Amino acid sequence: MKEGLPLAGVIGWPIKHSRSPRLHGYWLERYEITGFYIPIAVSPDNLGQALDALFLLGFRGINVTLPHKEAILQLATTVSDTARAIGAANTVTFLENGGFHADNTDAYGFRENIKQNHPDWNASEGPALVIGAGGASRAIIQTLLDEGTPEIRLSNRTRQRADALAAHFGPRVVPVNWEDLQSGVAGTVTVVNTTALGMSGQEPLQIDLGNADPEAIVCDIVYVPLETPFLKSAAAQGFRTVDGLGMLLHQGVPGFRQWFGETPVVDANLKAHVLGE
Ligand code: ATR
Numbered sequence: 224m225k226e227g228l229p230l231a232g233v234i235g236w237p238i239k240h241s242r243s244p245r246l247h248g249y250w251l252e253r254y255e256i257t258g259f260y261i262p263i264a265v266s267p268d269n270l271g272q273a274l275d276a277l278f279l280l281g282f283r284g285i286n287v288t289l290p291h292k293e294a295i296l297q298l299a300t301t302v303s304d305t306a307r308a309i310g311a312a313n314t315v316t317f318l319e320n321g322g323f324h325a326d327n328t329d330a331y332g333f334r335e336n337i338k339q340n341h342p343d344w345n346a347s348e349g350p351a352l353v354i355g356a357g358g359a360s361r362a363i364i365q366t367l368l369d370e371g372t373p374e375i376r377l378s379n380r381t382r383q384r385a386d387a388l389a390a391h392f393g394p395r396v397v398p399v400n401w402e403d404l405q406s407g408v409a410g411t412v413t414v415v416n417t418t419a420l421g422m423s424g425q426e427p428l429q430i431d432l433g434n435a436d437p438e439a440i441v442c443d444i445v446y447v448p449l450e451t452p453f454l455k456s457a458a459a460q461g462f463r464t465v466d467g468l469g470m471l472l473h474q475g476v477p478g479f480r481q482w483f484g485e486t487p488v489v490d491a492n493l494k495a496h497v498l499g500e
Pocket residue numbers: 354355356357358359360379380381384417418419420
């Protein structure tokens with residue numbers, strides 16, 4: 224075991240908008256753990272050296288955010304199956320004798336957030352529509368595949384990125400032209416927005432969910448605002464919804480458990496704290 228107080232943090236470039244320090248800070252206080260979780264700005268050029276330094280300083284682990292989530296895989300001693308499948312990692316744990324293990328907990332966060340809110344969600348009962356083909360989309364597709372989704376319709380403004388993900392994840396992922404987004408809704412039991420549409424200052428995501436399965440779960444990864452226009456209209460049409468903040472909160476659980484030895488809960492108090500209320 225390492226000497227000294229338990230230390231962890233988050234590295235990114237830039238880092239000042241990260242909510243992770245608020246998240247882990249809340250849990251440290253709640254569980255009365257004398258340890259620290261800090262934001263650290265690390266430029267892409269310094270990633271390897273920064274990790275070596277964090278190990279020497281006694282850090283137990285670190286969350287990794289943009290732009291390091293892919294590059295970190297090349298430096299890791301071991302990589303979890305999930306991180307390898309997604310092609311990116313967000314959670315690093317240092318090994319006793321140097322080096323580190325890289326994992327991706329975004330897929331876990333997405334799944335746990337839905338299951339906490341809607342325990343009867345069964346993604347294998349019908350197709351999913353995933354809107355957007357960026358980094359978050361990869362983790363969400365991995366979860367949907369793991370949950371047995373028979374067909375994942377993937378629509379992205381830039382078609383090439385959807386094609387690349389279909390090639391990566393295999394035939395259950397079916398690209399849909401951006402102009403034909405609406406056609407991807409029919410019969411879906413899971414609909415997820417992974418684009419920036421609906422974020423404050425952006426256009427809303429315009430889609431009619433009318434012919435989705437009436438029991439469908441509709442999710443957004445945007446959480447500013449917490450209730451996006453997309454979620455608002457889905458709720459008004461009677462669909463069950465899941466907001467984007469929960470995914471962020473749940474993805475922090477495995478790292479906190481590994482570094483600080485306690486399995487933290489995600490509840491309304493945490494949500495309010497991270498939102499800064
Ligand atoms: P993240 O890691 O959050 O997924 P990202 O990798 O930058 O971020 O991906 C952003 C996603 O939002 C992409 O699917 C992007 O579409 P493009 O691949 O065409 O860029 C999508 N996106 C962002 N702004 C958008 C807009 N105004 N209209 C449609 N899609 C948009």
